[in-house]
Structure formats: C-alpha cells, structure tokens
Amino acid sequence: MSNQPTTPPWWQGGVPNGRQRGRLRVQLDRIVDGLQSAPQNVARNVVIEEARTGEDVDYLYRGGAVLVRDGDVDRVLEIIRETAGDGAAVEEPVGGPPQRGVATIALPAGADTNAVLAALHAQGVDASKDVVLHICPSASACPATEPVLAQAGPVPAVADWSPQATDRKVSVAVIDTDYHRSVVQQHSWLRKVTGDAGGPKAHGHYRGHGTFVGGVVATMAPEADVRVWPALLTSGGQLASDLGPILDAVLETRPDIISLSAGTTLAPGEDPARELLSLRVFREHLAKTDTLLVCAAGNDAQDERFYPAGLPHPEIVGVGALDPDDRTPAGYSNFGNWVDVWARGTDVVNGYPNGRYEYADIDPDTPGDQPGSVEFTNWLASWSGTSFATPLVAGLVAARMAWSHEKPRDAWAALHQIAVANAVDGRPVLKRGDSDRPPV
Template sequence: MAPQRFHEQFHHIQRSLPDVPLTMGPDDSAGFLYEKGVVLVRDGEEARFVEDAVRTHFTETRGLVPDHVRRVGPQAGRTGVTRIRVGDPAEGEDTVPHALRAVREAEERQGRRLAGRNHVVHIAVNACPGDEPVPVSRTETANPGAAEGSYDPATAVGVLVVDTGLVHDHRSYPLLSHTTGDAQLTETDGDGLLHQYVGHGTFIAGILAAVAPNTDITVRGTLNDAGAVLESEFGGLLFEAVDRDGWPDILSLSAGTPSTDPGGLIGLDAFMRELREQRTLLVAAAGNNGSDTPFWPAAYAALPEYADCVLSVGALRGDGESGACFTNHGPWVRVHAPGERLTSALTGFTTPVPYVYQHSTYDSCRFGVADYPCTCQYPRHTGVLSEGRESTGAKPDQVMFDGLAQWSGTSFATPVAAGLVAARMTAYRERDPRAAGAALLAAATDRAEVRGAHVPALRPPTWRPVPAGIPALPA
C-alpha cells in the first residue's frame, strides 16, 4: 500500500487521540497503528509472567530500572486485558518490538500469544480509506436499490450496526424511517463544514435497509470519535453495545485493524468467546489496505472455532467482475460483494452541507493493480491533508451534500452481505442467522476474480453495475 494516505490518516487519528502516543508498524510498510511503549496482555497469571519476563529482559539487556515496566490503568475489567508499560513513549525508539521478543520463546512453548501490540481499531475507511464520498443528484436512486418487501416489526430481523452514529435528520430518507440508535455527536465544524466520516453509519444503515427491508436496524455511535479506538477499549465498547440492545441476529461491523498475530486480537478475546456462545452472526469488513495481511475481527472467519459465527467481506469493483483495487484479500476473506461507488444516504434531506476533501487523488492506482479509472484516481480532487499542497498553491476542493452520495470501501460491501443474510432469513423464515449465512454462501454460485483467485461473490438483485468510465466531480 502506498504510504501517502495512510500517513495522512495517522496524523488525523493522532489528533483525535491526543493523550495516546501512537506509532506505525510493523516496519516501514506502515501496516497498522498502535500505542507506543505499551503491550496488551490478558490479566492474571499471563500478565504477571509477561511483566516479569519483560522487566528481567530490559534490566539485563537495556539498563532500564524495573519501575519502567509496570501495569498502567485502567486494569482488566470484563474484557480481561491490561496494559503493561514497557518503555518511555517520549523516547525516540519504540520498545514494544523488544518486549514482544522477550516473551516469544514462552509463547512458542504455550502455543498461544501472551502479549501483543495495543492496536488502533478504526472504521474501514479510516486509516485505509477506499475513497471519500462523492455527492450525487437527488434524482439518483440508491444502489443497491430498494428490494421488494415490507417492514413487519413482528418478524423483522434485528441488525446492530456498530459504527459512527446517525445524522440528525436521517429519518427524512424514507428507507431509514424506522431506524433507531445514537446520534452523530458533532456533524460540522465551526465553519459549518461536514467532519470527515460523518454519515458513515447512516450510509451503512441505508444499504442494509435497501437490501433487506424487513429489518430492525439499530446504529450505535461507538466509533464517533474519528472512527478510531484502542484495542484495549474496543472489546468493552462492543460489550456495551450488545448489553444495551441485546445480542442481535446480525452484528454489522465495518471496523478493525491489520495484525500479523495469527490468533487474533488479545483485546477481543473475551468478546469473541462470548459471541461464539450466542446465536449472533458477526459480518465484518475485510479492510481497504489492498493487502493479504489478516484484518481483525474479520479474519476470525478463518479460525475453525469461529468459522460459523463470523462472515468476512471483501469488496468488488464497480462492475462487479473482480475485486476492487483497495480490498484486502486472501483465504481468510469468505466472500466479496459490491463495494465500489455504491449509492446511499450520507446526510439527511433537509439542509445541504458543505464538505472539503481531506485527501488528494493519485495519478495512477495507488495499489498498482487497477486497469480502469478506480477510486484512487477519480473523481479528481485535492485534499486538505495532502503534503506539499500549500507549496503548490493548490486549493482543496469543496462539494455540497444534500442527501445521497457515492462511497467506496469494504465498509459498504459489509452491509450488502449482512442485508442478504437478513433477506434470506425473511424469505425462508429462518430464525438462525448463522444457518442463514451458511446457506447463503452454499447457494452462491457466482464468482469473481480477486488477485488471481476465483472467489465467491454476492451480487444483490437490485444492485446495478457502475460503468468503468471517468466520473466527474460535482461542481
């Protein structure tokens, strides 16, 4: 992945978490973000072992006094994890890699990860954005379009969306008339400009409602703060969401983080174990890094103990024939669905709202794989965060949103797949979402080419392929 947009987002997220020293890893590839100078462990005996092992290693090899290695709050809680400080974040060198190496031998003996980085979990267009939204005319219609069927509260499938909250006037969009949940905390800045990623949860809910009309959709604003949260906090926030609303039929999650840890995220251990004992199907975005590095929690779908309760979703490009250039890929991605230039509600339909682009487009596909005008390149615009913009005198482009938008990312392929599971539950009067998801995949005969592999593809009947021409940026 080209680093430009990732680095721009790193600085954006750092501003939203001003008290957390962040860094990028695992090396110059800048695959993910994590808390500098801290490792995440399970509380109890494992925490004590890791703390002692790291303290001994650093005392003997790096000359640090034992007090430099200690637990830092908040401690444990329902998620069963705690943070251990392994160095001074103000130092130039990050000590986390050294700490992880100190416990590697013990991990190999026990066959499980004892310590890991405290990753930044982010919405799947945040640190790895597919693109930014593009306004479309009010004369346009949703894509996927509204499926046949009606809403019946007695039989509706319960879907919980954990994301950014709903825009204040979302119910003015007919498909979202009975959607409930949290409000987006702050929609605009002091100049009245729409904040980045506002409308993300609303856009997702609109796709779900279009694909599966007989759904009770609840949107929780768990990721309202720039769409980013530390792994150490994320499990607890997921618990809060399901405790508040009850375990849903389907949990739609367009967030996660890349990680090379093969067993998943330590911070999600407790939540994932409880999920396994429920009937809920987690439908999770595969991420937009254009990489085969597992993106968690979507990658839990490849672990045998979670295969029936997690559905990982990658994105197809606009014509639906192959993978979008930005989509993550690999055997851990169970299915791909349309995720490029979908059309849904971004804002309500009451007052037009201006937006200034944050990223600039590229001269060519930033992943080096697209042979068509992909979202890396078009529509052309200049963004505020782009390095060197001021020296060239280029002004950032501004557009107006007054309802619908086109947007791209595995964030939006995810509600397409979640909606198709819900629609199948209604059509077959199926009350088990995991059985419905398995049946949907078993019946999927369509295939798409993604990085040389032919993979299962889900294409809703109401979805319209988007021609591969060059779209114009609205005036």
C-alpha cells in the same frame, strides 16, 4: 448531475506504489492526530506508533501499553518489573469497565513495548499490542474513496420486501463512527435505523460513515431493526482497548448480526494467534452466542489478511468488494481464499449529512480526492470501499432470516451456498435479490 463513478487509479502499477504511499501518509496522519487529540487520550498521554516493514506502515498501535488476559495481571506486572523496571500499572478505560477478560497494562516510562512483549511471550503469557482498528488505511485506504455528490439514491435500490405478520424481527448492530438522526429523517428507507446521536469527535473527516453503513443494511433489509453504535473516532480509528468494551456492550444486547467495517493488518510473519488479543477474546465470547459478525476485508489491493475478517471462524464473515456489475472485483479490495464472499462496494449511494466537506490533498488525478471542498445539500453521497459491501451482506442475511426464521449462522450458510452457485472466477458472489422470499 448523475452519480459519478469513483473508481480511483491509485492501486494501479504495483502495490504499494507512490500514489498509494502518499494517500496512506495523509490518512495515517489524520488517524493519529485524531486519536492523540481525543480528550480521553490526552489525559492518558496516549502516543500512537507505527509498526513498519521497511518504508511501509503495517499497522498502528499504542506505544507504552500492552494487552493481557486479566487472569495474568499479577504475573505480568512481576515480569515487567524484572525486565523494564517499576511503574507498570493496570489502566481502566475511560467511561466504564474494561473488556471482559482483557486488561490494559501501562508500561513504565521509557519502556520498549516490543521488548516487553518479547519477555512476556518468552514466559508463555498471552499478550499483544494495543492496536488501532480503523475504517481507513492499512496499506491504502478504507473507504477506497472519499464521498462525492450523488443525485439520487439509494444504490443499490431498496430490496423487495413482502412483510407478513409471522415474519421474524431481526436486529443488526452497526459498529462504526457517528449516527446522524438528521440524515435518517430525510429518507424513508432509513426509518428503522437508530443510534446514539453524534459520537466521538462527530465532526471529524469520516463523519457520516456510520449512518451511511446503517443505511446500506436498511436497503437490503427494510424491516430489520438497525442500530448504529458510535465506537470509532470520525478521524478514522479507535484503540482496541477502547473498542473492546463497546464490543462487549453490543454483544450483551444479543443482536442477530454485527456489521463491522473496520480492522487492521499485521506485519509479515506476525501470528494472529499471538497478536490481536482484544479481537481474539471478543471472538471467544461471540462463539458462545448465535450472533454473526460480518466484517470488511479491507481496501489494500492485496491478499494479506485484514482482521477480524481474516480470522478463520464460522461466526465471522469476511466481505470483499465488487464493481457495480456485481461480477468484477474492485481494484482496491483485498482478496484471497480467506475472503468468504463478495458484494458490490463501488459507487454505493446512501444517506449522508449535509454540509461542507473538505477533500484531502492526496491525489489530484483521483475523483473525490482532489484538494478543495464540496457542499452536500441533498442528504446523499456516493462512496466506495469494502466498508459498504459489508453492510450489504449483513442486510441480505437479515432479510433471509425474517422469512426463513433461521438462526443467523444458518441463514449465512444458506446464502453462502447461493453465493457459491453465483461464483465468478471462483469468487462467491451475493447481490441484491439473493435473499428474496421464494414464491409460494
């Protein structure tokens, strides 16, 4: 059995289209069910709502809650009392302190989230919805396909590496779903990939995504220290208010690079300078460090920005996906001048947990999306999406840093020059080998 191409047809014939909407509905339901059934969210009566433009879902968010700057809490509670009645309260996240600089306000029963936000914005308060960040849909799906059987791997192959005693140690943090030590133990290229076992809802539909992403980093930077932080439910998403504290914890470990294969869109006309408070505050802290954030551009087959990849800051790199020829943009990938670099994301092969996988009944014409199931038996899968182009770029930056001794953003700047020189139809391209040590 060979590694089968997993190029899905759902993006063809106009975006969005019927197939795309059907695929989106299945994955939205999966994310919502996973979030609302998580024990910590049941205890808080979390209800996930959909922001819509017509019949299309723009993004998911938590109803009955808003995020504000923590210095504005007293003022915010007063405004809410005047506009929505009594009962608003500061909410502590489960398992630890809130994100630095951000407070979650649970609204009075029956209060309209959008009306409260409008009242806060009218008073000049920096406030936003508690959005869901996800590895799955916004207008389509991320990853672009479901995992399928692969015979051999990894693909791309492990990069050439000539370690020397003077090489710098480089650390990469992967913020994703679960970590599977059982997978790491099966493949030599994963020997430096670590993490906390399991993760939230470790047996959800996207189990193994975090380990797979960590493996892609390791193929490009075999000597880098790669740590997988289970931060997203394996049903596909996480509330910004619960992800924010994990982002803080990751940043406190001072990684050189963070790889994040998740994000969200906004509705047409919504301004990221007003929305997405949790991501904006994290970016403010990130800017004070040397850490580089490399993140997925999303799989919506459109030029609408996917955040945080779409935030225009030098410490953030947005990655689009290419097909296996390292030239052709994958049909599922988002695009536009906000995408900083392109790398292979289609038919990527890496470590994946063994066991039965149930395919969703999404589109019977799409390989990997047919109803039914498959038994993974060789600790490998083939998968496609900007989720997997992202760690490839993160790994290339890490590999260059090891021999160049550059800081993360300087190494990225040097690689970006190479990507521009490799550009295809104006798209900067990075590929395996672009971080190789120059010959002496």
